[in-house]
Amino acid sequence: xxxxxxxxxxxxxxxxxxxxxxxxxxxxxxxxxxxxxxxxxxxxxxxxxxxxxxxxxxxxxxxxxxxxxxxxxxxxxxxxxxxxxxxxxxxxxxxxxxxxxxxxxxxxxxxxxxxxxxxxxxxxxxxxxxxxxxxxxxxxxxxxxxxxxxxxxxxxxxxxxxxxxxxxxxxxxxxxxxxxxxxxxxxxxxxxxxxxxxxxxxxxxxxxxxxxxxxxxxxxxxxxxxxxxxxxxxxxxxxxxxxxxxxxxxxxxxxxxxxxxxxxxxxxxxxxxxx
Numbered sequence: 001x002x003x004x005x006x007x008x009x010x011x012x013x014x015x016x017x018x019x020x021x022x023x024x025x026x027x028x029x030x031x032x033x034x035x036x037x038x039x040x041x042x043x044x045x046x047x048x049x050x051x052x053x054x055x056x057x058x059x060x061x062x063x064x065x066x067x068x069x070x071x072x073x074x075x076x077x078x079x080x081x082x083x084x085x086x087x088x089x090x091x092x093x094x095x096x097x098x099x100x101x102x103x104x105x106x107x108x109x110x111x112x113x114x115x116x117x118x119x120x121x122x123x124x125x126x127x128x129x130x131x132x133x134x135x136x137x138x139x140x141x142x143x144x145x146x147x148x149x150x151x152x153x154x155x156x157x158x159x160x161x162x163x164x165x166x167x168x169x170x171x172x173x174x175x176x177x178x179x180x181x182x183x184x185x186x187x188x189x190x191x192x193x194x195x196x197x198x199x200x201x202x203x204x205x206x207x208x209x210x211x212x213x214x215x216x217x218x219x220x221x222x223x224x225x226x227x228x229x230x231x232x233x234x235x236x237x238x239x240x241x242x243x244x245x246x247x248x249x250x251x252x253x254x255x256x257x258x259x260x261x262x263x264x265x266x267x268x269x270x271x272x273x274x275x
Contacts, residue, residue, distance in 0.1 A: 039235045039238060040079065040234075040239055041080065042082065043080070043103055044101045044102045045062070045067065045082065045083045045084070045101065045103045046086050046092045046101045047064070047066060047067065047083075047092065047105055047106065048089045048092065048107070048158075049088065049089065049092075050089075050178075050180055051106070052201060052205065052264075053200065053201075053204050053263035053264045053266075054125070054200070054226065054260075054263075055105065056267070060085055061083070063083075063263075065125075065259035065262070066124060067083050067105065068259050068262075069105075069124070069256055069259050070103065070105045071083075072255075073247060073250070077239065077243070077246070079236075079239065084101065086101070089159070089178075090157060092104060093113070093158060096116060096117060097116045097233075098233065099231050099232075099234055101231060102231055102235075102236045103228060103230050103231070103236070104229045104231075105228045105229075106124045106127075106226040106228065107226055107227065107228075108162065108198075108224065108226055109227055109229075110162070110163070111163065113160070116231065116232050117230065117231060117232065118232055120227050120243065120247055121244050121248075122244050122248035123227050123251070124225075124227060124228060124247065124251070125256060126200075126226075127198040127200045127201065127224055127226050128199045128200075128221050128222055128223075129161045129162060129196065129198060129199070129220070130197060130202060130220045131148070131217065131218055131220070132184075132187065132194065132216065133187070133195075133218050134215060135216045139216045141219065145168045145219065148193070148194055148219075149172070150173075151172070151173070153169065153173070154177050154192045154194075154195050154196070155169065155176055155195070155197070156176075156177065156180065156197055157177060161196055161221075162221065162224060164221075165221070169196065175192070180197070180202065184205070184211065184214075188214060188215075198226075199217070199220065200260075204264055204267055208267055208268045
């Protein structure tokens with residue numbers, strides 16, 4: 001997608017080798033067998049492993065607000081589910097494309113993804129796209145993406161940010177780097193000039209790591225939301241309409257907002273324990 005990828009020829013300031021890894025964690029929900037569909041006897045969920053507070057990998061498990069809310073809905077519907085950690089974000093998308101997983105919660109809509117995902121009408125939450133730069137006395141907001149033309153940027157590996165931003169990045173010197181910490185470290189060291197990421201996710205990371213003062217948002221979109229996406233090759237597409245209604249109810253009654261705040265705190269607690 002971008003001009004430069006990790007492992008290909010990079011600008012002189014960048015050279016990274018990132019390991020890939022793979023493991024699986026399964027959590028099985030209690031179910032009411034009377035309500036099981038013959039076509040959909042279990043929903044397999046997976047998600048981005050580094051996208052707090054929506055979801056993240058912890059001790060070989062995918063947890064987070066999106067997993068919690070999704071599990072609640074499926075439990076209410078009497079449908080079994082499990083949350084599998086399958087590895088990096090690109091692998092999650094590949095598994096959904098192949099139908100190896102049924103549902104990816106809380107991700108952005110793109111034309112490419114709509115080829116293999118059926119999105120819910122209800123959006124899970126707002127997650128504006130933000131462009132961060134290192135905080136210096138000279139750091140100033142930019143009023144258009146053109147102000148970043150010719151600079152070196154980075155994105156979290158596998159992420160998309162909407163057609164407008166993705167089109168701009170596709171003709172820029174941009175590297176895909178796995179992990180929020182790794183992206184922000186490159187920015188702090190001056191190896192990159194900007195980092196494009198969802199604001200909710202980035203601010204949760206920066207706050208818990210006491211790094212908010214080190215970076216500034218120089219550009220932001222205000223209309224970015226995340227939806228749930230069911231694989232079009234899943235046997236569980238028949239439940240989408242009912243799932244969609246129940247998701248909208250949880251958005252409207254504030255349950256999603258409460259879950260987001262709960263998992264922001266959970267993420268913070270995790271970081272404090274690791275210090």
